[in-house]
Every structure is written in structure tokens, then in C-alpha cells.
Amino acid sequence: MCGKIRFAPSPTGYLHEGHLLSALYVWAASHKWNLQVHLRIEDHDRGRARDEYIRSIYEDLAWFGFRWDSQSIQSERESVYRRALESLESRGLVYPCFCSRKQLEEENPKSETGEIVYRGKCLVRREMDADASQPHNLRVVIPDKVIKWHDLRLGDFAENPKLQCGDFPIRDRDGQWTYQFAVCVDDIDEGITHVVRGEDLRNSTARQIALMELLGRSTPPFYLHHGLITDPTGKKLSKREKAHSLRQDRDSGVSAEELLGRVCFKGGLVPSPAPLSLEQALSAALALL
Numbered sequence: 001m002c003g004k005i006r007f008a009p010s011p012t013g014y015l016h017e018g019h020l021l022s023a024l025y026v027w028a029a030s031h032k033w034n035l036q037v038h039l040r041i042e043d044h045d046r047g048r049a050r051d052e053y054i055r056s057i058y059e060d061l062a063w064f065g066f067r068w069d070s071q072s073i074q075s076e077r078e079s080v081y082r083r084a085l086e087s088l089e090s091r092g093l094v095y096p097c098f099c100s101r102k103q104l105e106e107e108n109p110k111s112e113t114g115e116i117v118y119r120g121k122c123l124v125r126r127e128m129d130a131d132a133s134q135p136h137n138l139r140v141v142i143p144d145k146v147i148k149w150h151d152l153r154l155g156d157f158a159e160n161p162k163l164q165c166g167d168f169p170i171r172d173r174d175g176q177w178t179y180q181f182a183v184c185v186d187d188i189d190e191g192i193t194h195v196v197r198g199e200d201l202r203n204s205t206a207r208q209i210a211l212m213e214l215l216g217r218s219t220p221p222f223y224l225h226h227g228l229i230t231d232p233t234g235k236k237l238s239k240r241e242k243a244h245s246l247r248q249d250r251d252s253g254v255s256a257e258e259l260l261g262r263v264c265f266k267g268g269l270v271p272s273p274a275p276l277s278l279e280q281a282l283s284a285a286l287a288l289l
């Protein structure tokens with residue numbers, strides 16, 4: 001085995017159909033490219049993570065028959081994130097941002113996707129005596145340059161994170177590490193070579209590559225962003241469907257094979273919702289990689 005892929009759910013709820021589809025792609029990719037699978041629990045948001053959800057991730061995955069080679073949980077990696085922050089700070093690449101949500105909305109333009117593009121107001125202010133006792137997040141100074149990257153399914157991209165989002169937070173106002181920061185530190189530290197995830201996260205890729213470069217990783221992972229579960233009209237999985245957990249189905253007597261078949265059908269992997277074994281479901285996902 002030469003590489004490593006990760007499956008990285010957040011324990012802010014029970015696993016739903018979208019997670020199962022993503023897991024199928026991740027494990028199928030591990031077969032295709034002969035990769036180890038790392039299970040990462042992304043509980044960086046301590047306010048929303050619950051121990052019960054963490055336990056259920058292990059249980060639900062095992063119930064379907066997924067096996068992994070290693071695992072980690074972000075809440076136990078504080079010292080790793082702190083070291084990464086210090087490395088950025090020592091090079092002057094971090095600054096506190098005191099802007100309120102309202103200020104962020106009013107004072108900055110938005111990207112094509114509707115995201116706020118932070119123009120660096122507090123970077124300028126850094127030289128003045130900003131009061132660090134006031135609530136603030138920490139932002140990373142990202143270079144103003146185009147990041148070229150390749151998606152194994154969607155093709156080539158050339159994006160400038162400075163124009164997509166600007167300098168982005170690596171630690172929030174509550175002192176919690178952000179998703180973007182924790183992911184980059186983990187992908188480096190855990191030796192992740194392949195990232196397979198839903199295409200709703202495609203927009204995060206260029207900024208993650210930029211941050212990983214700042215953290216010392218010059219060769220980014222291979223990326224593949226898979227399609228999402230849609231309803232018959234082609235719309236994304238609704239909030240209500242996301243709230244509906246795999247566990248609820250399981251508790252009401254639905255079998256793993258029935259769930260696998262249903263998810264493969266909704267994800268466009270097979271033409272009918274007939275029950276599938278894990279092996280069959282993985283073959284269906286593999287065919288789309």
C-alpha cells in the first residue's frame with residue numbers, strides 16, 4: 001500500500017444517506033488505487049459534536065461492513081493544530097479579525113457563489129493597537145495567486161482563493177479551529193494522498209491547497225468530488241432527508257442491503273433501488289470513479 005484516503009464525517013448528527021454514498025465512493029477508491037482507509041472524526045466544532053454521534057459513526061459503518069486501517073479524532077489533536085498555528089504565526093501569516101458578522105456582510109463583496117470575499121480590513125488594522133481582549137477570529141494571509149488543480153472526475157480548475165473568499169478564518173471567535181484549518185493540518189499530518197468527497201466541497205479545494213502550501217506541503221493530494229444524492233427532480237438531498245438518519249431506518253427493520261441499494265439508486269449508481277450487498281454497492285461506485 002502506498003497511499004491513504006480518508007472518510008471524515010462530523011459528529012453533529014447521525015449518519016444519513018449522503019454519508020453512506022460518500023463512504024461507498026471512499027472505500028471504492030481505496031480498492032481502485034490500493035489505499036489505506038483512515039477514519040477521521042471531524043469534531044472540531046465542539047459546540048455541535050456529541051459523543052453519542054461519535055459512537056454511532058463507528059457502529060453504523062461497522063454494521064454496513066466497512067473496515068478501516070486507522071482512525072483519529074480532531075478533539076484529541078489540539079497540540080498538532082497549535083504547532084501549525086505557531087508555524088504560520090512565526091512567519092507573520094496570521095492576524096486577528098474583529099469584524100462583526102454585520103460588518104463582514106456590509107463591507108465586503110461577494111463571489112459568484114455568494115460567499116463573502118474578505119478584503120483584509122483587519123490585516124491593515126494589525127499595525128494599529130487592536131484590542132486582543134475583544135472577540136476576534138484568526139485569519140490566515142493567503143497569497144494572491146491562481147491555484148491550478150485537477151479533479152479526477154470533473155477535470156481541471158484554476159481558481160484564486162483570494163477572489164473566492166479572501167483571507168479565511170483558521171480559528172473562530174470561540175477559540176475553535178475551523179473546518180478549513182483542521183482539514184489541512186490533518187491531511188498533511190496524517191499523510192492523506194487521496195481526497196474523495198462530495199462536490200458540495202469542491203469550492204474548498206483551492207483554498208485548502210493554498211493553506212497546505214503555507215504549512216509546508218508542496219504536493220497536494222489527488223482530488224475527486226463525487227455527485228450527491230438528488231431527489232427525482234435533480235435537487236440536492238433536502239434538510240429533512242438529511243435529518244432522517246440511517247439509524248432510524250435500521251431501527252425500524254430496514255436491512256443494510258436495502259439501504260445500500262436505495263442509496264446507490266438515489267446517487268445514480270444503479271438503475272433500480274433493489275437491495276445490494278456491500279460488495280455490489282462498492283462495484284457500482286467503482287464503475288463511476
Ligand SMILES: [Zn+2]
Pocket residue numbers: 096097098099120121122123
Ligand atoms: Zn476583520
